[in-house]
Amino acid sequence: MTIAQSIERFLLTEVAADFGKTTLDPDADLLEQRIIDSLAILKLVTFLEETCGIKVNDEEIVPENFQSLNSLVKFVEQKQRKS
Amino acid sequence: MNFELSKDQVELKKSAIRFAQETLNENVIERDRDAVYSRDLLKQCAEFGIQGSAVPARYGGSNLDIFSTMVRMEGLGYGCKDNGLIFAVNGQMWTVQMPILRFGTDEQKDAYLPKLCRGEWIGANSVTEPDAGSDAFGLNTSARLDGDHYVLNGRKTFSTMAPAADVFIVYATVDKRKGFMGVTAFIVERNFPGLRVGRTISKMGLRTAPFAEIHFEDCRVPVKNLLSKEGNGSAIFEDTVEWERACILAGFLGGMERQLEQCIKHAATRKQFGKAIGKNQSVANKIVDMKVRLETARLLLYKVAWTKQTQGKAIMDAAMAKLYVSESWKASCLDAVQIHGGYGYTTEYEVERELRDSIGSTLYSGTSEIQRNIVARFLGL
Secondary structure (H helix, E strand, O other): OOHHHHHHHHHHHHHOHHHOOOOOOOOOOOOOOOOOOOOHHHHHHHHHHHHHOOOOOHHHOOHHHHOOHHHHHHHHHHHHHHO | OOOOOOHHHHHHHHHHHHHHHHHOOOOHHHHHHHOOOOHHHHHHHHHHOOOOOOOOHHHOOOOOOHHHHHHHHHHHHHHOOOHHHHHHHHHHHHHHHHHHHHHOOHHHHHHHHHHHHHOOOOEEEEOOEOOEOOOHHHOOOEEEEEOOEEEEEEEEEEEEOOOOOOEEEEEEEOOHHHHHHHEEEEEEEOOOOOEEEEEEEOOOOOOOOOEEEEEEEEEEEEHHHEEOOOOOHHHHHHHHHHHHHHHHHHHHHHHHHHHHHHHHHHHHHOEEOOEEHHHOHHHHHHHHHHHHHHHHHHHHHHHHHHHHHHHOOOHHHHHHHHHHHHHHHHHHHHHHHHHHHHHHOOOOOOHHHHHHHHHHHOOOOOOHHHHHHHHHHHOOO
């Protein structure tokens, strides 16, 4: 499973289950659609750290990294390359 | 597993108890009745080293780790009967100093931390709004970039120590559409144009730590006072409340221990029907329950310290500790009133004040309901 598929599955099953979606538009704004809220971000960060082997610093929890599925994947890949 | 405190930690706790008993307990009943804070006592706490406990020496602190800080605060809570004062000190330490220390630039740290640690300045947090309480990130106070300043507009409420504060950590949104990720933190000095501290709001407990409304009317904040980055405010706030939840309650552990000893003494010396009331199971059982709450609360809180120290984050542990310790304190305060009977209902026995103070602990820094929401989310619910 790719990083994108893994994150999408997590979002659909653990975060956005109430939205009834089966797929996510990779560029859809997850913040404006309120799919990621302030409680969901805590779980999402834990998931990324445990599944993708990265450490998410508090300073990195900003819209440019969490706005869409694509921005999340880009953020994770950059972090993995650096480590 | 070792539950023993180190010699240094034991001394930290003992010295905080001595300092508090000798310095902080005069006229608490009167100050509570009149709802007045004491800048002098806050200064004395700073001079003793309380505010700077977890701050590096270069900014005027003593650079203690979280566990040692917690132990020191536990001692302060045991020795000091003024819960409002403890609340005010903690509010500054965890919601003002800690975000500056963890997210501020070197310039911001140099500008604010030494003054706060020395007690020259008082700091206050400003997040809650009339329509954004538990939904803290649903806030409406806006921040618009205008040249080399941000312009803040909006109204805050329940800002602890705002009537006295010299500097505020203010949360405002730079883009409401982004929800919680539009929230941005600023360091705002009291004398910045457009900031006005409004009416002080009377409250049930913690009355020596007054809170007030704050109005921002085209308040101009230099860009250099942006804390971290735009949209990073929610992460700063979450990090802040995790420290707050872990450490603010340590003081109340000390308070619970002092209260337990007071109840044991009362139950052993107060005689009715020819015997000490503690010989009645209905009284003794209450005291046993208080003891069990104290010991279990301490274990939970110490685990948070250990988790934060070893793993950095302790979101669910901190939420569980906040929930359990605050609810335990409230339950034990109710028991203490009942054990003291009619005397517990009087002001002079100082038991009723602790009950009023304890109720606030299940509300601030996230209500018990919010703590349960956090834990439920982490359990996959």
